[in-house]
Amino acid sequence: MGNPVAVGKAFLTILLLEDNPAFADLLREWLVDAALLQGPLTLLSRSQLLWEQRLETVLARLRKERFDVILADLNLPDSSGLGTVDALLDAAPQTPLVVLSGLDDELLAIEAVRRGAQDYLLKKDVESGLLGRAIRYAVERNKAEVMVERQAHQLAAANRELESFAYSIAHDLRAPLGNIRGFARILMEDHADELSPAGRTHLKWLLDSAIQMETRIADYLKLSRSARGKLQRQLVDLSAQAVAVAHDLGQQHPDRRVEWVIEPGLQAMGDPGFLAVVLENLLGNAWKFTAQRDPARIAFGVTVDREGKPCFFVRDNGAGFDPEGADDLFVPFLRLHSQEEFPGTGIGLATVQRIIQRHGGAVWAESQPDQGATFFFSLGSRRAYTVP
Numbered sequence: 194m195g196n197p198v199a200v201g202k203a204f205l206t207i208l209l210l211e212d213n214p215a216f217a218d219l220l221r222e223w224l225v226d227a228a229l230l231q232g233p234l235t236l237l238s239r240s241q242l243l244w245e246q247r248l249e250t251v252l253a254r255l256r257k258e259r260f261d262v263i264l265a266d267l268n269l270p271d272s273s274g275l276g277t278v279d280a281l282l283d284a285a286p287q288t289p290l291v292v293l294s295g296l297d298d299e300l301l302a303i304e305a306v307r308r309g310a311q312d313y314l315l316k317k318d319v320e321s322g323l324l325g326r327a328i329r330y331a332v333e334r335n336k337a338e339v340m341v342e343r344q345a346h347q348l349a350a351a352n353r354e355l356e357s358f359a360y361s362i363a364h365d366l367r368a369p370l371g372n373i374r375g376f377a378r379i380l381m382e383d384h385a386d387e388l389s390p391a392g393r394t395h396l397k398w399l400l401d402s403a404i405q406m407e408t409r410i411a412d413y414l415k416l417s418r419s420a421r422g423k424l425q426r427q428l429v430d431l432s433a434q435a436v437a438v439a440h441d442l443g444q445q446h447p448d449r450r451v452e453w454v455i456e457p458g459l460q461a462m463g464d465p466g467f468l469a470v471v472l473e474n475l476l477g478n479a480w481k482f483t484a485q486r487d488p489a490r491i492a493f494g495v496t497v498d499r500e501g502k503p504c505f506f507v508r509d510n511g512a513g514f515d516p517e518g519a520d521d522l523f524v525p526f527l528r529l530h531s532q533e534e535f536p537g538t539g540i541g542l543a544t545v546q547r548i549i550q551r552h553g554g555a556v557w558a559e560s561q562p563d564q565g566a567t568f569f570f571s572l573g574s575r576r577a578y579t580v581p
Contacts, residue, residue, distance in 0.1 A: 205241065205332065208254070210265040210281075211293070212246045216316060220264070223319060248272040248280060255284040262328055263290045266316075267305075275304060282309045287339060289331035293319070367410055374403035424464040424551060431505065432459045434469050435493045438476045450487055451480070456494035459505065461572050467548045474541040475507040475568050482511035482566065502571060510565040519558050545570070 207224075211217050224242055243260070245251045248271050251263075263285065267277045281290055289311040294301075302313035311331035314323055377400040385393050435455045443451070461468070476491065483489030492508045514522070523546040542556075549556045553573035560566035 205261045205328075206259075207242050207328070208251065208260040208263045209242060209244045210246075210248065210251050210263065210269065210277075211244065212266065212269050216266075217244045220319060223324070246270070248277060252280060252284050255281075255288075260285070260288055262332055263288055264293050264324075264328075265290060267292060267294050267296070267301075275301070275308065278305050278308050278310055289334065291324075291327050291331050293324075367407070370403060370407055370410070374400060374407060377403060424467065426462055426464060428460055429463050429465045429468050430460055431468065431472065432457050432493075434465075434472050435459075435476060438469075438472050439491075442477065442480050446480075449484075449489065451483070451489040451491060454490070454492040454494070456492075459493075459495055461505075463552050463572055464548075467551070471545050471548050471570065472507075474545050475570075478541060478568075479507055479509035479511065479566075482513075483509050485512070486510055496569075498569065498571065504569045504571040506567050506569045508565065508567040513560040513562050513564045513566050514558075515562055516560060519560070522558055523556070 209217060209220060211220070221242055221244075243254075245254065246269070248269050251265075263281060265277060265281060267274055269277060272280060278290065278292065286309070290309065292302075292305050292310050292313045293316055294313065295316050297315055305313050311334060312327040314327055318324065377396060380388075381393075381396055381400060385396075388396065432455055439451075439453045439455065443449075472493070476493065479491045480489075483491065490510045493505070494508075495503055495505050498504045523542050546556050549570050549572070554571040556568065556570040558566060558568045
């Protein structure tokens with residue numbers, strides 16, 4: 194037990210966890226026969242089989258050795274059922290696992306695959322060719338998954354590098370740009386009478402452009418921080434945050450008549466600081482785009498999406514937008530309304546999207562021109578919410 198059985202030139206290392214010696218011998222014979230086959234089973238023509246009878250022994254080996262695939266019975270002297278699957282996947286999450294069982298239990302098979310097994314086969318099908326295909330597909334599928342995961346990590350690392358580089362540039366530009374703005378303002382305030390009308394106009398353009406660029410850099414840095422800071426997850430009272438935002442907006446513009454409807458008791462698991470930024474942007478947008486309504490109506494509440502999962506919403510009776518441009522709402526610096534109609538830089542919704550995505554959720558919008566807009570956002574699984 195435990196000694197490798199070479200079949201041809203060692204290429205694919207198979208670890209068998211099986212307490213029945215007769216079945217282990219049957220499997221060994223099948224692999225020897227498979228070495229003579231071509232076609233779909235060519236992968237197995239250079240294989241090595243290592244056999245163990247106890248889960249404890251296999252776990253010890255997995256701490257020191259790597260295998261191409263694990264074949265495992267679920268019912269063993271020291272383990273049984275799905276606990277075997279969990280233990281093997283915890284010990285070797287990157288190694289494909291094929292369950293070999295004598296139990297024709299569809300629910301057990303589904304649950305084993307759901308937990309991470311690549312396949313679930315009945316022992317009676319070993320000689321039918323199903324096992325050969327299962328091993329081959331499990332190994333190839335695992336290689337593809339590892340490659341995709343590696344590429345995703347490389348892409349994430351490259352994006353972080355690019356984000357850090359852009360952040361540094363934006364941060365370093367603030368000081369010289371501040372000097373340009375400051376000296377332009379001094380010229381405007383102290384030496385305007387020494388300039389011609391055309392010179393004063395050009396100087397004003399210079400000052401306005403510097404202020405606009407400073408605003409854009411500040412907004413970009415906010416967007417960048419939304420993707421860089423570490424999430425500190427805890428239970429957040431979103432209703433209380435929404436009330437605070439509404440109060441601040443009302444204090445800044447006491448002349449406006451706005452009807453607020455904020456559903457009480459809405460809570461979610463997330464980072465309180467980042468979720469506050471989400472509500473500040475969404476409710477701030479609703480406030481801005483209802484400027485021509487009297488009274489304006491802004492609501493914050495919870496509903497369900499098309500899949501029946503809970504999601505929050507911010508709804509207003511403002512200017513709305515053409516639904517064909519909904520995807521452009523979340524592109525940084527891209528705006529659907531002119532600066533003259535509604536001032537802004539077009540960075541707020543991009544910031545919202547980044548924060549929501551980092552929480553494992555999604556954000557989307559529905560609207561028609563001049564009929565208001567509704568922005569929806571989710572924060573991941575159902576367990577992320579506590580609603581009355």
